Amino acid sequence: MADGITRVAVPETAAKGEIIEIKALASHPMDNGFMFRDNGTRIPRWIIHRFEVDYNDELIFAADWHVAISANPYISFHTIATESGTINFRWFDDNGDIYTESAKITVV
Amino acid sequence: MNRQFPELRSGAAPHPTGAVSRRAALAGIGAAGGIALLAVTPLPVRAAVAEISERLAAILDSRLGGRGMNDGRVVLGLPDRADTGLSVPATISVPDSPMTEADHVRSLHIFTELNPQLEVADYYLSRRSGKAEVSTRMRLAQTQNVFALAILSDDTVWATSVKVTVTLGACAAEIFLPDQNEALRDRLRARGGG
Numbered sequence: 506m507a508d509g510i511t512r513v514a515v516p517e518t519a520a521k522g523e524i525i526e527i528k529a530l531a532s533h534p535m536d537n538g539f540m541f542r543d544n545g546t547r548i549p550r551w552i553i554h555r556f557e558v559d560y561n562d563e564l565i566f567a568a569d570w571h572v573a574i575s576a577n578p579y580i581s582f583h584t585i586a587t588e589s590g591t592i593n594f595r596w597f598d599d600n601g602d603i604y605t606e607s608a609k610i611t612v613v
Numbered sequence: 614m615n616r617q618f619p620e621l622r623s624g625a626a627p628h629p630t631g632a633v634s635r636r637a638a639l640a641g642i643g644a645a646g647g648i649a650l651l652a653v654t655p656l657p658v659r660a661a662v663a664e665i666s667e668r669l670a671a672i673l674d675s676r677l678g679g680r681g682m683n684d685g686r687v688v689l690g691l692p693d694r695a696d697t698g699l700s701v702p703a704t705i706s707v708p709d710s711p712m713t714e715a716d717h718v719r720s721l722h723i724f725t726e727l728n729p730q731l732e733v734a735d736y737y738l739s740r741r742s743g744k745a746e747v748s749t750r751m752r753l754a755q756t757q758n759v760f761a762l763a764i765l766s767d768d769t770v771w772a773t774s775v776k777v778t779v780t781l782g783a784c785a786a787e788i789f790l791p792d793q794n795e796a797l798r799d800r801l802r803a804r805g806g807g
Binding site: 537569 | 621622699700701725728729730732733734735736737738739741742743744745746747748749750751752753784792794797798800801804
């Protein structure tokens with residue numbers, strides 16, 4: 506996305522039926538709510554708690570994340586390249602922010 | 614609070630407290646799931662992994678709705694040792710699953726034994742996944758066992774565990790290392806979402 510908060514890696518082309526690996530990374534502190542600043546105030550919990558991926562508008566993968574996921578959460582997973590189109594990614598955080606990213610894939 | 618494992622479905626509405634919205638999204642699934650699961654009850658939860666802690670057993674009992682677990686099939690790839698627990702690479706997979714419509718992995722789950730909160734991640738797959746393998750990076754508060762569960766399309770549950778020795782736990786590391794995330798927090802807040 507233009508703001509550089511999220512990045513994804515999707516193969517530009519794939520053979521029909523091929524199993525492809527997809528990687529996604531978001532820049533996020535994933536504050537677990539257990540940490541304190543130097544002045545003694547608690548850093549409130551603020552994590553991305555849900556990640557969803559659509560392939561041509563069909564949900565193909567989802568994750569629920571908890572506070573033990575590291576800052577700048579990285580994930581890789583697999584899917585079958587079924588047809589050309591768009592893969593859409595959504596990250597939902599505790600503050601109600603949704604970060605989105607999309608990638609085109611050409612299936613030959 | 615019913616927090617069993619749902620299937621792959623859209624449904625996490627953005628909400629100030631993520632845990633609540635997820636639970637709300639799951640309400641109703643548990644009731645339907647619980648009935649379906651009564652038929653498959655092979656082993657008590659504790660039989661699969663001998664050294665499972667009481668805290669974790671309580672969570673698994675509740676989330677599995679009484680289903681038993683079997684040892685094996687799911688593989689958890691983690692380093693034996695981690696210098697800090699801040700970011701430990703983990704791969705969870707079921708290498709022998711054909712991932713067909715009739716026989717696939719529905720979900721994969723990671724738990725710790727001794728973190729402040731034991732749940733780490735829940736992954737929802739489908740027949741379109743092709744390969745049941747997910748990689749991530751996780752926090753470990755201290756040396757401990759990490760547990761993985763796989764729930765298959767036939768409703769069986771498979772489990773494994775791996776011990777990771779952590780030199781500097783995530784909590785200690787974050788105390789000793791300066792907080793480098795304030796600029797990132799400001800940047801995310803400046804997006805003006807929510």
